[in-house]
Amino acid sequence: MTARRISVPPTAGLALRCADLRPWGDKRLDRALAAWLEVDEVLLECSGTSALVLALRTLQQWAPDRCEVVVPAYTCPLVALAxxxxxxxxxxxxxxxxxxxxxxxxxxxxxxxxxxxLVPTHLGGRVADVARLLPRAQACGAYVIEDAAQALGARVHGRSVGLQGDIALFSLAVGKGLSTYEGG
Ligand SMILES: Cc1ncc(COP(=O)(O)O)c(C=O)c1O
Known part of the structure; x- marks a missing residue:
């Protein structure tokens, strides 16, 4: 008899435990996140969508003659809004x-x-293969924004997701793995 593989869908967020409310690490969330992600600094925004708008506006200034953003056909509608x-x-x-x-x-x-x-997106508890896209982006001179809204805490080869492209965004909205109710 062949063993059946059971696949568990990703959770819609982690349940809060009492231990989560105890003080830990740096009191400054941005510094704690930067240390956890192993980057010099992070920018806290009011949402992941707002972080994406900021990223796009920055890139618009760097490349004002470019006007298209390529996203997966299945993603969060807030991405289209941004x-x-x-x-x-x-x-x-x-x-x-x-x-x-x-x-x-x-x-x-x-x-x-x-x-x-282009916006490779780590969706539904699965990590997108960003490395595969980098040469394509480079060849046409496009930037890579990693949409890791759903993937704070996910790691690839021991490093956080979000570190392979030019910019990454994470969401801290309700239902995400780590939440401040709204934030990014
Ligand atoms: C893939 C993806 N991108 C972007 C966002 C936007 O993040 P926020 O809800 O923090 O604005 C979400 C939110 O669910 C998302 O799932």
């Missing part, structure tokens, strides 16, 4: 048939001199 808020053009990339990553061929068809950024 792109629209910046007056940028959303380009939806089909997913690979076997995972939630953007499909390589579909991505190649979308990337051009108009592409400002």
């Amino acid at each position: 792109v629209a808020q910046c007056g940028l053009q959303l380009r939806l990339c089909d997913l690979s048939p076997d995972c939630l990553d953007m499909d390589g061929d579909a991505l190649d068809a979308l990337l051009s001199h108009r592409t400002l950024a």
